[in-house]
Amino acid sequence: MASSDFWPLCALLSLAVVQGKQYALPLPVPEIVRVYSDGNDIHDFGVWKMNVEWRDNFPVGNKPEPVTYDVEIFHTEQMRLVHKETIEDPMGTHRWSWTSPLPLQCTSHSVRLRTRHQSHTSEWTPLYTLKGKDIDDSSESNIYPQDYVARVGEGIVFCCILKKQSHAGFSPPPFTIQISNRTYITEPVRHDDVSSVSGFDILCDYTGATYFIGYAPDDQNLTCETRDLNSVECHWIPGKTGKSRMFNVQYKVNGRNCSVDRCVLDDSVDKGVMNWTLIAKNSLGEKMISDVADPKHRVRLKAPTITSAVLVHARNATLEWQWGEKSKLNSFPMICQVEVNGHTVQETFNGSGLKSLVLTDLQPFTGYSARVRCGSYEHFYKWGDWSTLNTFSTKEDIPEAVDMWMQILNGHTYVVWKSLTANQSHGIITGYELLLGSTTDEPKEHISKATNEHCHKVSAKRAEGDYFMFISAKNSAGISPPSKITIPNLQSDGGIIPDHISGLNDSFSISWDPSPNSSCGYVVDWFPTYSTEQCAVKWMKISSGVSNATIYSDFENGVKYTLSVYACTSGAPQLLQRREGYVKELAPVGKVQNLTAEQHGKDIKLSWKDMHEEEKKGFILGYNVYYKHSSEDQKYDILMASIRDPSVRTHTLSILRSGNYIFKVKAFTSAGEGPESDVYRYVDQQVYTMVSSILIVLGTLACIIAIIVLFCIKREWLQSKLYSDTPKPVFSGEWLTQDFHHCYVMDKILLSESEVLMVENPEPCLQVVPQVQKAQQEVDLKSKDPPWTRYYNDVCDPQTVSPLTIDLSYTEVSSPGIQNPTYNIPLSLPDDANLVLGYMPQIQNGDNQLQPCDVKFVQMDSAGYQPQSQGSSQTTEIPNETSLPLSTASVSSSEYLLHQCL
Template sequence: MEIVKLVTHNTTLNGRDTIHHWSWTSDMPLECATHYVGIRCYIDDPQFSGRKEWSDWSPLKNISWSPDSQTKVFPQDRVLLVGSDITVCCVTQEEVLSAQIGSTYCPLIHLDGKNVAIKIRNISASESSGTNVVFSVEDNMFGTVIFAGYPPDIPQKLNCETYDLKEIICTWNPGRPTFLVGPRNTSYTLFESFSGKYVRFKRVELPTNESYQLFFQMLPNQEIYNFTLNARNPLGQSESTLLVNITEKVHPHIPTSIKVKDISSTAVTLSWHLPGSFAKIKLLCQIEINKTNSVHELRNVTMKGIENSSYLAAVDKLNPYTIYTFRIRCCTDPFWKWSKWSNEKQYLTTEAIPSKGPDTWREWSSDGKNLIIYWKPLPINEANGKILSYNVSCSSDEETQSLSEIPDPQHKAEIQLDKSDYIISVVAKNSVGSSPPSKIASMEIPNDDLKIEQAVGMGNGILLTWNYDPNVTCDYVIKWCNSSRSEPCLMDWKKVPSNSTETVIESDQFRPGVRYNFFVYGCRNQGYQLLRSIIGYVEELAPVVAPNFTVEDTSADSILVKWEEIPVEELRGFLRGYLFYFEKGERDTSKMRVLESGRSDIKVKNITDISQKTLRIADLQGKTSYHLVLRAYTDGGMGPEKSMFVVTKENSVALIIAILIPVAVAVIVGVVTSILCYRKREWIKETFYPDIPNPENCKALQFQKSVCEGNSALKTLEMNPCTPNNVEVLETRSTVPKIEDTEIISPVAERPEDNTDVQPENHVVVSYCPPVIEEEIVNPGADEAGGASQVIYIDIQSMYQPQAKPEEEPKNDPAAGTGYKPQMHLLVTSTVEDLATDDLDKSAGYRPQANVNTWNLVSPDSPRSTDSNSEIVSFGSPCSINSRQFLIPPKDEDSPKSNGGGWSFTNFFQNKPND
């Protein structure tokens, strides 16, 4: 036996036999185990002086419960608060194998016999069908259902109102769900304390957070109600109270049965039905008025409530022949809640006389013979009905001419008029009557000071402005048309008040990239004067085509290009200029790909003068292919390109110049050379082609036959005077061997001043022999000297052998030899000259025929040596082979002197004597 509960119960003894009660619910169902109860007491009285102690326990009382033979699991269908603990047992004669709550298995607690129990702690909220607890035996299953939930929450947002002052409707929100349904669901009772009446509410389905409502019938002559709402379920109860004046809580029903009745073309009567008895209160009803293309209008109507629920209201200030849509809602005064809007009611008001004449304009036909009158349909608010026809008339000071009626929808008439001034009138008619006439003059007021301007719009419209003109008394008319259309140019027109200075022209017909003509007219006494003429675009786009261009002229260094204007339809904006690109390149090989890339090899010309239609490209190369590209642009962008390949002509002038310049230079050089050669012909001849004396003409070599035959008795030749041949000797300087005068140059010659190395020159002396007079002179050297007449060429270097030192000179005796020695070495120093003279005098051979001392040793043809003390004599003239007599007379002192041996380029341009 186990003690499961020990409780102290306090009570008061009154001296009489009294039955005391104490209740207790066991955690273990009584059906599952035998329970025993024992009692003991203790007197706790301060006035009791005896011994205070517990009495003995009473005999235990067996509390047994006989379970139903059909029921095996206890307790059955218990309702618990969420989070509670419970013990469930199974009474059976069979062995229980397992137990589970929901899908969770629980450990078994074994009781007496085969009985078992399970302990469930902190149970969670059940589903709508409850939570199942199942015990399994070998061949069967036993179980029960547990319902875990919450007691009812306090009703929230309790509100009571009436729709018709006949029945009160109370609504509330149940609050937190209880998770108990069916018989365990929450029941609500609405109790009114003043009358003592109540109503009950009970739901079977699962409660949610939706609003609940109860209907309470109003009591006669009672306006104030005190309501208490009580909520109850097996786990507990709650309540909420509300005190309300029901006349201030009226929420009317939706108005129904709306009807409209005409009062006039501008006023109607509305009637509707509003369920309820509102005789004791006032109503405020709101009428919504809608018409096509207009903002809805609200009008409030206050009226006294009535018993029969039918109400009327008049609506005025309407437009004739206009479709209106009406709807109504109502509330009480003071305001509590609007009723819902009624269904819409549509109605067409009756017709009236048109309030205005048609908007009229006129244009002359292209031939100027007919006047075309245009007018626009009257808007609904001005037509006041269906327009049936139009009456057009024209009048002058003399007569009035009326045309037949023109039926609607025709809005144009044509009248044949002269150029006189007429007043045109147009009247619109409907079933009620005619409109006031619209008048316009047939002729325009001339304006000589008119300029065409440009304007660009804002995408779907264009802003036009003008200066205020006090002379404009009627209004302004702005007319526009597509510039590509033929005359008469009219697409639409618009009238603006005379005090305006600007307007925005918008039209669904406007398209981007299309040019329109706008004309601003001012009205003066029904006559119009053109004030401004404007061409414009609502939006500019790039041109769709490139300008067509051709090459008008091509030269060797330029190309003349001419292009045509782009049609207005394809220009799509105001032309701002042309971009002309050109570069060198053959067809299919041009590298012009991105024109705006800024490459240096592409030349660009921006032509901003749009009136220019030609361009000459200069500074080009002849016979060269060029790639030409032309593009037009507007503010809307750059148009496509048009390209062409052009080859420039060959530059004939340059070719001629290129040919003539070398020829001219060659001719000039040839002429100058010829002149110089002609002037220097003798010098050139002597330099390059000198005259060689013919030995056959030399008489000095004409010997006697006996001489030629080698006469042994030949004696020394006796010289007789002879006439020498004139020989001109020219002195030149050259680095190559050449024939010179009879100048003998010393090997130790004076070096040039610039100290440059000079190679020794081989000079050849031409000796010319005079005629020889035969004389028998015994000459031992005759055998050696015999021979044919000839010119003997003597190498000058062979004449100048290295000179001996002074002390060695006596060893070489010039007189040691006999006979004539023409190639002997001549000593030039004064001592040698004296010695040579003495030796020659002593010789038995040839003697010179002139005084050697008289020779000019310092002639220009005989340069001195600067490297020795002796002077080297160079013979300046051919001499006889047998004498040293000059064949050319000595030069005068006044004759020009040579500048020295050899020649230079500067000497070529200097004149020589005897030229």
């Protein structure tokens, strides 16, 4: 290596060594020049941005690259680190800004810096403090920020600096976080909607602050167009910002100030395609939007200046307007549209600089209002603005034909017609002209009617036949075409009986069979059925081919209407159908008439008459019958019957007890009951009971008398049928010879009606006594020796008495009325059949001594032989043969008395 090259190399190595040693030296500490807040807060509402300026202490030309700076910020009183950051300073300005999350007035902030190069750092600078309001000796508490404007949803931190006199550690909500001895802060406060005009308030220690919530500008749809071919007008849709003036937006289009939603630029529209830019800005931000177009393709014309209508006739009128004397629109090809009485006419009008148009198909004597708007004919973009309204009235014309009809009421015929509407009269109606005549050559009758008359009564003479009538309305322009109607004969209704009809939804729906006689359609008319007002009829004309109609009119609920359908013919109208009904039924308002109550035995018959037709308010379906007793236990009316036939106006009630009654009858329709009609009645059931008893007694007596009379007349026949002859008893000889311990004595055998003498004879004897009457017996038997009595033995001796045998068997003998048993008793008796047999057999004991036997009674009636029991038997002792019986009984010829002795 040459010596000339060695020395430069050494110099470079020496420089490198020196440079390395210099970088290895400790980095110099930067020097803070100034710390200050950003902005000029003259109102002390709140400042958030802190600025720091410093300078390096590197030797000139010896600053290493790259160099960064570490920065730390503290809340001074608590020396709490609130922010740290490593920053670069490529421009070498040595200036840095930091935005605090809360106003800098809330507390003092301290900042320090150090230099960093690669892994080497310098020492920290001394703390440099930006003082807050918490070190002031204020006698009032303060809140920061004041009048703060924030976005919707943004978190805001408020601080409250208490005055020195306030208690240390006091934490008024929502200020719950203490950052210095006197300063308290809140958690971030957020709102999801804009504030009102007055904003939101926050309070602390009897002081407060107001803040506002809103949006940054968000305008849309910038559109620029020309209105007169001389300038450009831009408009847009403003966005939602807020309700307070704190959110007012400033607008500029291409650098020129504009109003809130439009901006007029005096630019030529002949430059072709143009660009427009809108900048909207408020305290929360700004928005920029643009539009590009050729103004001649964006023509939206202003409203023309319309003049009064000219050349107005009965059915057309001409409109005129102006664009201005020097306006470019006087030669601009355009298309125009007109609106008449609020309805846009479909027809359009076009031409260069169009200034007039003709309106047709107008109604005579009618007021109109019209306005006009126009647009570009070659490059139609939008319709322009409407002009002001122009009002005018068309002239009069002759009226239209009058709608006429007829009504037959109470034997009279009336011709009626309707008033013409404004669209039909075509002017002011001054009267009506009537022409009445017939098909013959009789002279016609001319009648004039005033404008307020719409009815004419046809004379009875003319009503007898078919006559016709013409009617015409007149005004200042002339007279209307005549309307004609043929008046039918008064008896032309054909005897049609009206049917019922019910309304629905405040209307009547009616249909009919098409008539082959109908040549000009049909007429449906209606009127209140019971109205006596003349010409109260209303009608509706139906075209041919239609056989139904729904009628809407000023119908009243509860009023009965008569509806008729006529066929319109070349002659008189022909009645096809008649109906009567209610558009809506109501409950009756009237009472049934002449309610009476009559008592018939135990029944009460109620009767009444129908109510007045106009009081029914509906079709009567029947009647409800009530009653109420005057007793306190019956407090309410009792429904006795519901009569479902309106033609039945009587009812019979069966009353159970006597007393005062109130009987009530109410008529009802489908809508309910009407008012009651009542009658008072006292009901006496005792009278009925007494009368019934008397009738029963009288009837019974009549039956008895009839039986007696019958018995007297038919006595022999009845006796032969009811009472048969009793056979005579015959004694058998074996009856006394048999060995027995019982004997039977026949006291009496009655062969005919007689008095029966019942005797219990203790002595043995056989007595035969003729039958006599009871009174005579009692006299004759007291005699010891009556001439007609024979004694055979005082003591019954078997040797002297012939043995007799009594056959007690019997057979039934049928009888028409009474079952009469016939006894077969073979016995020999004297010729006089009327005898009383008193035979007392004796029983022989072991000494052959005869003993008297006890007498028992056995009674036989018509039912047969019935022996009396021993316990119930009765005996009568007769001490001697002259003793009389103690009792008698009256029996018929079919009764027998038997004594049983043991």
